[in-house]
Amino acid sequence: MQAFDLSGKVALVTGGNGGIGLGIARGLAKAGAALAIVGRSPEKLAAATAELERLAAKGAKVMGLACDVSDEAAVAAMVEEIAAGLGRLDILVNNAGTNIRKRPEDLAADEWHRVMDANxxxxxxxxxxxxxxxxxxxxxxxxxxxxxxxxFGAPWSPAYGASKGGVVQLTRSLAAAWARDNIQVNCMLPGWIDTDLTQRARSEIEGLNEHVLQRTPAKRWGRPADFEGLAAFFAGPASDFITGAALPVDGGFSISL
Incomplete structure (x- = not known):
């Protein structure tokens, strides 16, 4: 299992205090990585940090940090703090993000920019x-x-969809640029995952739960735990010859009519 061993590595997970991000952080902690997680809610950040400290293999350290990841100076200071506190930085999971569910004709320019900046x-x-x-x-x-x-396209998420399409293209550009430095850059494409954000979506979009269950071959919503093994794979030696990939994690939603 050395291909999945992250002992001695340091990982940064943005938005790592809940949902998919916390699922990923759990997987990295179990694989042996020291962790820095970034979140906006002090209460959720403290709870997630305490949980990850209990999970961390071989006593690996865990840091919880607040940072506006759309602010260049704040991000630079955050990375310096992590490197100083944990000694290095080997793994980055860009998970922080937001959504504003409005049709394009109702979306204000500042709302567009807010989603683009966050994602x-x-x-x-x-x-x-x-x-x-x-x-x-x-x-x-x-x-x-x-x-x-x-x-996919969705009438109620023009900014979110555009930003996430951009994330895939950015992934490919970074992968091509940094392969010479032995840095692999990949992207996951979550489907309908049971998190606080999607629970709100189910209350806002009539019939969403039934539609997801009907179309998904796995016949269930995804869970944050479904990302634990994926995180260890993409963060460790097992994926050394994979870069620029975009992997659906959706129970088959994207292949089913």
Missing amino acids: LTSTFLCSKACYPQMKAAGGGKILNNGSMLSI
């Missing part, structure tokens, strides 16, 4: 800030959180 600009800024650390270490892993809306 796409933050992925660029965090990747760029972590690059020198990874290059100095002789390599690294970046896993970006796209979405099934990277490949």
Whole structure:
């Protein structure tokens, strides 16, 4: 199982205090990585940090940090703090994001920019800030959180879909640019995962739960735990010859009519 062993590695997970991000952080902690998680809610951040400290293999350290990941200076300071506190930075998971569910004709320009900054600009800024650390270490892993809306359209998520499509293209550009530095950059495309955000969507979109269950061959919603093994795979040596990939994690939703 050495291909999945992250002992001695340090990982940063943005939005790692809940939902998919916390599922990924759990997987990295179990595989032996030291962790820095970033979140906006102090209460959720404290609870997630305490949980991950209990899960962490071989006593690996866990840091919980607050940061506006769409602010370049704040991101640079965050990366420096992590490198100083944990000694290095090998793995980045760009998971932080947001959505504003409105039809395009109802979406204000500032709302468009808010979603783009949270989802796409933050992925660029965090990747760029972590690059020198990874290059100095002789390599690294970046896993970006796209979405099934990277490949589908939805009338109620024009900014979100555009930002997540951009995440896939950014993933490919970073993968091509940084392969020479032994940095692999990949993207996951979550489908309908049972999180606080999608629970709100179910209350806002009539018939959504029934539609998801009917179309998904697995006949269930995904869970944050479904991302634990995926995180260990993309963050470890097992994926050393995979870069620029965009992997659906959706129970078959994207292949079914």
